[in-house]
Amino acid sequence: MKIGFTTSDQKHINAHFGWAKMIDIYEVSEDGYEFLETRKFEGDLRQDGNEDKIQPKLEALEDCTIVYVTAIGGTAAAKLIKKGVTPVKAKSESDEINVVLERLVQTLKGSPPPWLRKALQKGKSFSEELEE
Numbered sequence: 814m815k816i817g818f819t820t821s822d823q824k825h826i827n828a829h830f831g832w833a834k835m836i837d838i839y840e841v842s843e844d845g846y847e848f849l850e851t852r853k854f855e856g857d858l859r860q861d862g863n864e865d866k867i868q869p870k871l872e873a874l875e876d877c878t879i880v881y882v883t884a885i886g887g888t889a890a891a892k893l894i895k896k897g898v899t900p901v902k903a904k905s906e907s908d909e910i911n912v913v914l915e916r917l918v919q920t921l922k923g924s925p926p927p928w929l930r931k932a933l934q935k936g937k938s939f940s941e942e943l944e945e
Contacts, residue, residue, distance in 0.1 A: 814933065815849070816841050816917070817880035817898075818910045823851065826903035826910060830885035831866055836873065839914060843921045846914045867892065874898050878932055881913060899932040 818826050819833035828835070838849045852873045854866075867889045874880055879899045883906050890900045903913070920929065 814841055814878040815839070815876055816846075816914075817852075817874050817877045818913075819880065819882045820910065824909060824911075825906060826881045826908045826913065827883055827906040830870065830880070830882040830889050830900065833870070833882075836870065836880065837910065838877065839910075841914060841917050841921070843918065845918055871896060881908075881910075899928070 816839050817836045818839070819828035819830055820826060820835055820837055821828045821833075823835065823837055834854050836852045836854075838852060840847045840849055854869055854873075870889075871892055874893065875896055875898070877898050879901055880893065881901050881903055883903050885893075885900050885902070893900050920926070925933065
């Protein structure tokens with residue numbers, strides 16, 4: 814499954830979803846994780862109430878199952894969920910992407926919590942819809 818991380822330094826989950834200029838994308842499975850790409854965004858991303866800044870991110874994350882953020886507005890979160898992408902809030906801006914990825918891999922090897930099982934099912938059904 815593909816996981817996105819809003820980041821300003823490509824090391825920490827330290828960007829608000831709407832303001833993020835970069836979202837790093839990783840492929841994650843029980844076997845490990847691999848960096849795929851950085852998806853970049855331009856424009857005045859800090860303007861509150863500017864819903865246009867969210868649309869390119871929604872489109873860029875359509876192939877992802879989860880996106881980790883430091884914060885996200887209710888409208889953006891609802892739109893992500895509607896697309897089958899689960900937003901997850903990081904505990905702090907010092908959370909390191911690689912640490913979260915390691916934890917995810919370990920969790921996938923064991924018994925994922927209900928929210929993750931649900932996200933995996935949504936991701937699976939969403940990707941299956943794309944294949945049809």
